[in-house]
Amino acid sequence: MAEPVSQPIFFVVDEDPSAVEMLAGDLERRFHADYRVMGETSARAALERLAALRDAGEQVALIICYESMRAMRGSELLARSRAAHPDAKRILLIDHGDARMLEVIARGMALGHVEHYLTKPWRPRQHLLYPVVGEAVVAWTRLNSPGFALIRIVGDRWDPVSFQLRDALERNNVPYAFYDRDSAEGTELLQQLDEVPDNPVVFLADGRVLTSHTEADIAEALGAPVRPKRGAYDLVVVGAGPAGLSAAVYGASEGLSTLLLESTAMGGQAGTSSRIRNFLGFPAGVSGGELAERAFQQAWMFGAEFVFINGATGLSARGDELVVILAEGGRVTARAVVLACGVAYRRLDAPGIAELTGAGVFYGSALSEAPAVKDQDAFIAGAGNSAGQAAIYLARSARSVTLLVRGDSLAKSMSDYLIQEIEATPGVRVRLQTEVAAARGDRRLTELVLRDRRTGSDETVAAAALFVMIGATPHADWLPEDILRDRHGFILTGRDLAGAERPATGQPVPLPLETSMPGVFAVGDVRAGSVKRVASAVGEGSVAIPQVHQHLLRQATRAAS
Numbered sequence: 149m150a151e152p153v154s155q156p157i158f159f160v161v162d163e164d165p166s167a168v169e170m171l172a173g174d175l176e177r178r179f180h181a182d183y184r185v186m187g188e189t190s191a192r193a194a195l196e197r198l199a200a201l202r203d204a205g206e207q208v209a210l211i212i213c214y215e216s217m218r219a220m221r222g223s224e225l226l227a228r229s230r231a232a233h234p235d236a237k238r239i240l241l242i243d244h245g246d247a248r249m250l251e252v253i254a255r256g257m258a259l260g261h262v263e264h265y266l267t268k269p270w271r272p273r274q275h276l277l278y279p280v281v282g283e284a285v286v287a288w289t290r291l292n293s294p295g296f297a298l299i300r301i302v303g304d305r306w307d308p309v310s311f312q313l314r315d316a317l318e319r320n321n322v323p324y325a326f327y328d329r330d331s332a333e334g335t336e337l338l339q340q341l342d343e344v345p346d347n348p349v350v351f352l353a354d355g356r357v358l359t360s361h362t363e364a365d366i367a368e369a370l371g372a373p374v375r376p377k378r379g380a381y382d383l384v385v386v387g388a389g390p391a392g393l394s395a396a397v398y399g400a401s402e403g404l405s406t407l408l409l410e411s412t413a414m415g416g417q418a419g420t421s422s423r424i425r426n427f428l429g430f431p432a433g434v435s436g437g438e439l440a441e442r443a444f445q446q447a448w449m450f451g452a453e454f455v456f457i458n459g460a461t462g463l464s465a466r467g468d469e470l471v472v473i474l475a476e477g478g479r480v481t482a483r484a485v486v487l488a489c490g491v492a493y494r495r496l497d498a499p500g501i502a503e504l505t506g507a508g509v510f511y512g513s514a515l516s517e518a519p520a521v522k523d524q525d526a527f528i529a530g531a532g533n534s535a536g537q538a539a540i541y542l543a544r545s546a547r548s549v550t551l552l553v554r555g556d557s558l559a560k561s562m563s564d565y566l567i568q569e570i571e572a573t574p575g576v577r578v579r580l581q582t583e584v585a586a587a588r589g590d591r592r593l594t595e596l597v598l599r600d601r602r603t604g605s606d607e608t609v610a611a612a613a614l615f616v617m618i619g620a621t622p623h624a625d626w627l628p629e630d631i632l633r634d635r636h637g638f639i640l641t642g643r644d645l646a647g648a649e650r651p652a653t654g655q656p657v658p659l660p661l662e663t664s665m666p667g668v669f670a671v672g673d674v675r676a677g678s679v680k681r682v683a684s685a686v687g688e689g690s691v692a693i694p695q696v697h698q699h700l701l702r703q704a705t706r707a708a709s
């Protein structure tokens with residue numbers, strides 16, 4: 149496909165010419181500096197023009213269709229428009245007060261071809277039109293606008309180190325551009341160097357070039373804090389997923405000096421989700437990256453301090469003080485610690501998988517690798533909601549996406565709305581009772597051996613990428629033995645500790661989210677018995693803070709007596 153040639157397009161479709169004119173006029177009034185607005189008054193003409201725009205290499209950012217058109221329903225037109233412009237945001241225009249539309253919108257959202265809706269009349273436009281369009285445009289821009297690159301990387305796309313870098317930048321919302329070393333841009337950038345190293349080279353916007361680096365070096369060069377400013381805090385939160393971000397917001401807003409440590413990327417698992425549909429207050433869903441960024445801003449504005457790419461590697465109690473050891477060296481002390489370290493992806497055990505990880509085999513990351521599977525065959529091992537979301541996301545660019553499911557049905561592990569969306573998404577296949585027997589390739593994945601679990605027979609298929617999403621284990625192996633865990637490694641808290649052996653006598657009865665080490669709390673996915681959802685992680689992060697206050701009061705009372 150040709151490169152986009154000019155400003156992205158807003159496309160409006162309604163059989164009523166005056167409505168098209170009025171809506172296009174209102175959109176132009178606000179967005180004309182960055183977008184062109186086009187309209188059509190017939191569904192057929194709209195589909196033809198959308199196809200022609202695609203062939204001309206034009207980017208369509210937004211399509212707004214009126215539902216009650218005679219020749220074709222707006223929702224159907226939106227669904228069909230996906231073929232030409234899979235990345236466009238889609239808004240359904242309905243009549244104000246038409247209750248029958250609820251079902252149409254809900255179905256469109258479940259199937260992924262309606263992302264927002266607007267009502268007719270849409271005035272006052274400041275209240276009813278611009279916020280909805282603005283939200284859609286922000287979401288589109290995050291994923292599609294080439295925009296400004298804070299850093300440019302030149303490397304080998306299939307080199308695992310390049311993958312780790314891209315993944316870390318993507319998940320930390322750092323705008324970057326990646327160029328293969330033999331591309332025109334890559335060759336031109338590398339010409340600046342006297343000697344070209346084998347590892348990826350990082351070009352910063354201010355002219356600095358990093359030829360040898362860790363992720364922490366890059367974060368530091370970009371101005372991100374990788375070391376704490378102080379030696380002692382009221383509260384140290386470990387992990388910046390939804391649970392940790394929430395604990396930081398509530399801790400800092402309630403007057404605790406709060407440090408949040410993150411070893412990898414802000415947002416945790418949620419940060420890798422392209423669309424979280426079930427989080428309260430976001431009827432059209434929200435990307436995990438956006439949610440994390442908003443939470444980060446909120447915690448930062450309340451005064452929480454963040455340290456990135458420098459996780460906790462040790463924890464111990466020294467009297468009433470807790471000591472946290474940091475991966476990049478050094479330690480901090482805290483009066484209370486909230487463990488919000490979440491879970492790590494479970495590894496697939498088959499020949500070739502370990503060698504090709506990052507070179508075609510990826511764990512849990514679909515967002516950053518979508519360009520790598522453009523027009524190629526991608527596979528996803530897994531049957532949970534994250535696997536389903538990734539399949540739908542990758543289907544926009546891959547030639548085919550195959551879900552490899554060990555069990556005999558998706559219904560046991562995946563939400564019904566996602567199953568429906570998968571069934572309705574062209575190019576997605578589901579292979580039940582199938583497992584990966586081997587991965588093959590020289591420097592990058594080219595083939596998978598798939599085993600039929602019923603017959604035991606193997607089939608070799610061409611594969612450009614395998615995304616492994618087969619569950620997770622808790623990030624808790626760095627903790628001391630005094631923090632008691634269940635047999636799967638999840639941290640025990642509160643009442644669950646009652647039956648467990650206590651590490652020392654004379655300790656107070658643990659608070660509901662408190663671990664076996666007084667003053668250390670566990671929240672979110674890492675906690676035994678937690679509900680593995682964004683909302684519950686956020687809830688537990690907030691609920692932990694009153695318990696931190698209770699612990700501090702308990703300490704103060706004991707000290708005074």
Ligand SMILES: Cc1cc2nc3c(=O)[nH]c(=O)nc-3n(C[C@H](O)[C@H](O)[C@H](O)COP(=O)(O)OP(=O)(O)OC[C@H]3O[C@@H](n4cnc5c(N)ncnc54)[C@H](O)[C@@H]3O)c2cc1C
Nearest residue numbers: 387389390391411416417459460490534672673680681682
């Ligand atoms: C692809 C995907 C899609 C999902 N979609 C949905 C959805 O639509 N709706 C929903 O409700 N749930 C969804 N989930 C589940 C949801 O994301 C998790 O339940 C939630 O993120 C758990 O939050 P958490 O903060 O407990 O842990 P996590 O999100 O796992 O975050 C833990 C953080 O701690 C960091 N960390 C770990 N160890 C250390 C250490 N030693 N030092 C410092 N930092 C450390 C990790 O790097 C990570 O950033 C999805 C999950 C995935 C993977």
